[in-house]
Amino acid sequence: MKIAIVGTGYVGLVSGTCFAESGNQVICVDIDQNKVERLKGGEVVIYEPGLEVLFERNLKGGRLHFTTNLKQAVEASDLIFLALPTPPGEDGSADLSYVLGVAEEIGKILQEHKQYKVVINKSTVPVGTAEKVHAKIAENYSGEYDVVSNPEFLREGVAVDDFMKPDRVVVGTTSAQAKELMEQLYRPFVRQGNPVYFMDERSAEITKYAANSYLATRITFMNELANICEKVGADVEVVRKGMGSDSRIGKRFLFPGIGYGGSCFPKDVQALGKTSLQNGYEFKILNSVMEVNDKQKLVLFEKIKDYYKGDVKGKTIAIWGLAFKPNTDDIREAPSLYIIDALLNAGANLQVFDPEAMENVKEYFNGELENYSGKLSFCTDAYHALDKADCLAILTEWSIFRTPDFAQMKSLLLSPTIFDGRNLYDSQVVASQGFYYNSIGRKLVLSTS
Numbered sequence: 001m002k003i004a005i006v007g008t009g010y011v012g013l014v015s016g017t018c019f020a021e022s023g024n025q026v027i028c029v030d031i032d033q034n035k036v037e038r039l040k041g042g043e044v045v046i047y048e049p050g051l052e053v054l055f056e057r058n059l060k061g062g063r064l065h066f067t068t069n070l071k072q073a074v075e076a077s078d079l080i081f082l083a084l085p086t087p088p089g090e091d092g093s094a095d096l097s098y099v100l101g102v103a104e105e106i107g108k109i110l111q112e113h114k115q116y117k118v119v120i121n122k123s124t125v126p127v128g129t130a131e132k133v134h135a136k137i138a139e140n141y142s143g144e145y146d147v148v149s150n151p152e153f154l155r156e157g158v159a160v161d162d163f164m165k166p167d168r169v170v171v172g173t174t175s176a177q178a179k180e181l182m183e184q185l186y187r188p189f190v191r192q193g194n195p196v197y198f199m200d201e202r203s204a205e206i207t208k209y210a211a212n213s214y215l216a217t218r219i220t221f222m223n224e225l226a227n228i229c230e231k232v233g234a235d236v237e238v239v240r241k242g243m244g245s246d247s248r249i250g251k252r253f254l255f256p257g258i259g260y261g262g263s264c265f266p267k268d269v270q271a272l273g274k275t276s277l278q279n280g281y282e283f284k285i286l287n288s289v290m291e292v293n294d295k296q297k298l299v300l301f302e303k304i305k306d307y308y309k310g311d312v313k314g315k316t317i318a319i320w321g322l323a324f325k326p327n328t329d330d331i332r333e334a335p336s337l338y339i340i341d342a343l344l345n346a347g348a349n350l351q352v353f354d355p356e357a358m359e360n361v362k363e364y365f366n367g368e369l370e371n372y373s374g375k376l377s378f379c380t381d382a383y384h385a386l387d388k389a390d391c392l393a394i395l396t397e398w399s400i401f402r403t404p405d406f407a408q409m410k411s412l413l414l415s416p417t418i419f420d421g422r423n424l425y426d427s428q429v430v431a432s433q434g435f436y437y438n439s440i441g442r443k444l445v446l447s448t449s
């Protein structure tokens with residue numbers, strides 16, 4: 001099939017590459033000229049495990065192309081996917097200006113080209129967007145076309161696997177012609193028998209928000225549970241196992257930590273709340289989820305501050321992990337950014353390390369650092385970050401932090417003190433190595449050596 005992907009970010013690049021991998025001709029469009037040039041030159045511009053091999057194979061095989069020219073891509077394709085940003089607008093609802101702006105352009109192109117096309121929303125968009133996109137195209141084009149909702153459920157860090165073997169595919173359409181094309185497109189991806197659910201556009205749109213909001217709620221429930229476990233002297237890690245073994249609950253997405261982040265959960269919870277209000281309904285649980293999550297992002301900062309009796313000024317703090325989760329370089333809404341901001345404001349000096357997200361964090365704080373009283377330095381590896389630091393704070397659960405050399409850590413730190421926002425270690429093991437260890441939802445452990 002001939003496919004255009006408009007917006008070549010985390011979703012667009014993975015989708016485009018995976019569609020090419022199953023034999024389709026794919027043209028990815030982006031307005032970022034520099035990104036397009038780098039992609040054309042064979043550079044995978046994001047960190048996503050497993051993407052590079054597929055990208056190279058399909059680029060070399062002539063199935064994957066990149067352009068800034070929307071017209072060229074639309075005219076060459078039967079299916080046009082929109083994988084554009086839908087950031088929160090000022091009032092918290094999803095900003096549809098990217099999606100509707102491109103829809104308007106597509107309408108103008110189709111008016112000249114006059115061929116049946118299917119325009120597919122892969123961006124996460126509020127209920128009613130398929131109708132809005134349809135109407136936007138109709139402003140300039142009176143011929144035949146369909147608008148389909150096909151929300152994406154891939155997870156950054158395992159996006160290629162998720163895309164190649166999705167748990168399910170959701171397609172919202174009431175057009176028989178579009179349904180047949182979508183069925184054909186996804187057939188190679190569901191050979192093991194995973195379902196492709198066809199439904200109306202509105203139900204498809206809300207399914208995506210429902211999934212993300214439910215997962216954010218589940219994490220938030222665990223974070224609150226962790227907070228109460230600390231107060232009553234229970235251990236959330238064993239509680240998690242005890243409750244997660246119940247087949248009605250399940251083991252996944254029950255890990256407490258320092259709040260959810262990323263480019264999706266925060267904005268999608270907010271947007272579903274907003275859609276509800278706009279339709280005369282207050283989705284109360286989502287308000288609590290957002291409120292609790294905002295607090296949880298600073299739980300580790302509070303623990304560090306308490307430990308130093310309210311004054312971290314002049315303390316040197318090592319930080320392991322900046323990405324909002326492991327196996328990605330994405331730092332959008334990462335809890336690390338909130339913690340770094342709070343610590344720098346309070347006058348702490350930070351020595352940070354992340355395997356993939358350092359460049360993005362440098363760019364994020366570029367030009368801002370002189371406004372803080374503390375200093376931020378980027379380190380070459382995890383142990384370098386510990387050198388003469390007063391303590392370590394762990395913010396992302398990268399695998400390389402899971403089995404560290406505790407003796408080396410102890411020799412580098414000024415004091416063997418760990419604040420672990422991801423519960424990476426067995427408390428007793430860390431204590432027996434001579435550390436003060438403060439984690440989430442577990443008893444505080446003092447050195448036993």
Ligand SMILES: NC(=O)c1ccc[n+]([C@@H]2O[C@H](COP(=O)([O-])OP(=O)(O)OC[C@H]3O[C@@H](n4cnc5c(N)ncnc54)[C@H](O)[C@@H]3O)[C@@H](O)[C@H]2O)c1
Pocket residue numbers: 006007008009010011012029030031032035083084085086098101102122123124125152153154155156263264
């Ligand atoms: N990132 C995820 O894990 C994920 C998962 C599922 C769904 N989504 C949804 O998918 C959508 C895209 O997310 P993302 O993370 O890929 O965003 P992104 O910011 O990584 O990528 C968006 C791309 O669109 C480009 N762009 C902006 N305006 C354009 C225009 N007019 N024409 C062409 N390109 C344009 C940008 O330059 C950028 O490269 C969002 O709605 C998001 O909620 C994201």
